[in-house]
Amino acid sequence: MRARRAGWLAEQFPDLAEMSVIDLGGRVSSWAGAPVRPKHVHVVNLERESGDVPSWAEVDHGDACDLPEAIRGRRYDLVYSNSVIEHVGGHERRLRLAEAVHALADSHWVQTPYRYFPIEPHWVAPGMQFLPAAARTTMAHRWPLVHSRADDRAGALESVLWVELLDRTQMRYYFPDSTLRAERFAGLTKSLIAVRAA
Structure with missing residues (x-):
């Protein structure tokens, strides 16, 4: 599923290898093994990253719902967030995450497990x-x-x-101008991806 999702990301953003990406809640290791790696990846996570940071990456310890001004004032080609919005702690903080996504770039890719898939993924x-x-x-x-x-x-x-899994209505509310893509397993929606390409 992750490989297929990475393929979708590369298809949606054919210039990904030349892009500057901020990953809210991700890890450098996820990008190190990606089939297409952006030119620059800025990872922001509440959990500290261990090990060396490669030259193509930048890491900050921080809250994606309350980014420091030094990050809020920057612009990127793409905001990426994978399985994070369901963990941030309620509607107000999800709103703040969505606001950060909209403010940091014109394009985004925000994935979350779908509440009504019959198996709880965590x-x-x-x-x-x-x-x-x-x-x-x-x-x-x-x-x-x-x-x-x-x-x-x-x-x-x-x-x-x-853990607060989201449904389609919630994702449409947080990302009203995005295309909502369904990732399916056995014909059922397993996760939702809010995509906007500038």
Whole structure:
């Protein structure tokens, strides 16, 4: 799926190799292995990047919903954000992320897992996103397919509360001038991508 998504990105932005891209919430390692790498990638993430930063990249520790002025005042060819908007913490912060996306470049690519895909993607659990928080917490703590299991119930609840999957209406609200592309698996929409090409 990631390889296909990378292909779509390169098709949508045929000049990607010559572009300046800001990646909100991403990692340099994701771009290092990409089939087409932009000329310059500026990664902004709340989690600190470990290891050396290649010459084609720039890394800042920061909040994509509250960017420092030094970043807000810059312009890029493309804003890219992959599976981040569902983790930022509520409607107000999603609005602020969307505002940053619109302000930093005329073009963007913002992907998020689709709320109504039957498998919750973070825990690979059927229907988990539709359960009450207490039941989701129990699943997050005990479900065998989880990527990284919390040590205790409090940690599981913390993980659960930081995930709010979005639907089409929400994505259209945050990105009204974008094309909304559906990424499908077995005929069902698995994720949504808001795309705008200048």
